[in-house]
Amino acid sequence: MMTRRGFLKSGLFASLIPSVFPQKTSNDLVRSRGNPTVISTWVQGIEANKDAMRILRKGGMAIDAVEAGVRVPEGDPNIRSVGFGGRPDEDGHVTLDACIMDSTGNAGAVAFLQDIKHPISVARKVMDRSDHVMLVGEGAKRFALAHGFKEENLLTDESREEWLKWKENMSSTDDWGPNDNHDTISLLAQDKKGNLAGACTTSGLAYKIHGRVGDSPIIGAGMYCDNDIGAAGATGRGEAVIKTAGSFLVVELMRQGRTPQEACEDALRRIIKRKNGNPNFQIAYIALRIDGEYGAAALKDGFKYALNSSGTNKLIDVKGMLS
Numbered sequence: 001m002m003t004r005r006g007f008l009k010s011g012l013f014a015s016l017i018p019s020v021f022p023q024k025t026s027n028d029l030v031r032s033r034g035n036p037t038v039i040s041t042w043v044q045g046i047e048a049n050k051d052a053m054r055i056l057r058k059g060g061m062a063i064d065a066v067e068a069g070v071r072v073p074e075g076d077p078n079i080r081s082v083g084f085g086g087r088p089d090e091d092g093h094v095t096l097d098a099c100i101m102d103s104t105g106n107a108g109a110v111a112f113l114q115d116i117k118h119p120i121s122v123a124r125k126v127m128d129r130s131d132h133v134m135l136v137g138e139g140a141k142r143f144a145l146a147h148g149f150k151e152e153n154l155l156t157d158e159s160r161e162e163w164l165k166w167k168e169n170m171s172s173t174d175d176w177g178p179n180d181n182h183d184t185i186s187l188l189a190q191d192k193k194g195n196l197a198g199a200c201t202t203s204g205l206a207y208k209i210h211g212r213v214g215d216s217p218i219i220g221a222g223m224y225c226d227n228d229i230g231a232a233g234a235t236g237r238g239e240a241v242i243k244t245a246g247s248f249l250v251v252e253l254m255r256q257g258r259t260p261q262e263a264c265e266d267a268l269r270r271i272i273k274r275k276n277g278n279p280n281f282q283i284a285y286i287a288l289r290i291d292g293e294y295g296a297a298a299l300k301d302g303f304k305y306a307l308n309s310s311g312t313n314k315l316i317d318v319k320g321m322l323s
């Protein structure tokens with residue numbers, strides 16, 4: 001049995017310090033009010049933030065803002081990793097994943113949804129109109145159609161051409177191919193009352209196996225919101241995010257006293273460790289705490305996030321932890 005002295009010397013004690021003696025507990029955090037904030041992943045976040053902020057500035061709710069925000073890239077065929085125009089799976093089907101969560105802990109999600117342009121609004125409907133959290137595939141589509149969503153072809157000519165080239169070469173690493181083919185948008189917002197919400201939506205990994213679902217529609221993986229602490233969202237290789245319950249972990253680390261930045265970094269460290277220090281994919285997290293503090297971290301260089309707060313909407317470069 002380990003002696004008390006041995007325990008103290010072993011380092012186990014030190015590793016428990018942050019959770020036993022949090023630097024800043026949820027009781028210490030003062031909710032930010034009156035200064036709405038939106039934070040979202042990648043360059044498409046800039047336009048998404050604008051629509052979200054328009055709602056917040058008028059005194060609207062964070063949940064309405066996050067939905068409106070991510071609908072922008074979902075409807076834009078030039079954003080090739082989300083919604084309409086998103087890259088298809090290996091069979092040429094555009095299959096979409098999304099989730100949404102509000103300040104009361106209510107949540108909705110859809111996965112493997114086809115032919116519906118705005119999966120985030122279907123996820124919202126699941127949240128508002130059913131007592132379920134997640135609908136998938138044909139059932140999600142039937143639910144959407146029943147609630148008045150329109151059936152549409154989401155595969156644009158550009159995405160189809162690219163997919164055909166991939167099929168001919170069976171490679172996504174040629175110079176014609178997508179460089180980073182899963183630039184999911186996660187968007188977090190805090191409204192004037194200080195309430196939080198989050199949304200996450202994607203067409204997932206390009207040319208994935210038909211039926212593959214990533215982290216984005218999974219509450220706690222692609223996104224998580226706890227109105228007592230903060231919200232977090234993910235982008236990048238979904239499998240690794242799911243296996244570490246990524247966004248939930250970021251929020252729980254903030255609960256233990258980490259700053260949003262530290263929480264994002266610590267959550268990524270778990271992935272780095274599991275991949276023996278050398279993950280061959282990109283993952284990034286964004287986080288927004290109830291006191292208005294925000295942060296982000298990425299495994300590799302190239303990740304940017306969009307921040308809209310105090311009258312400015314800017315893109316911020318994140319240096320990769322492994323760079």
Ligand code: GLY
Nearest residue numbers: 204205214236238
């Ligand atoms: N993060 C998006 C996905 O892996 O599907």
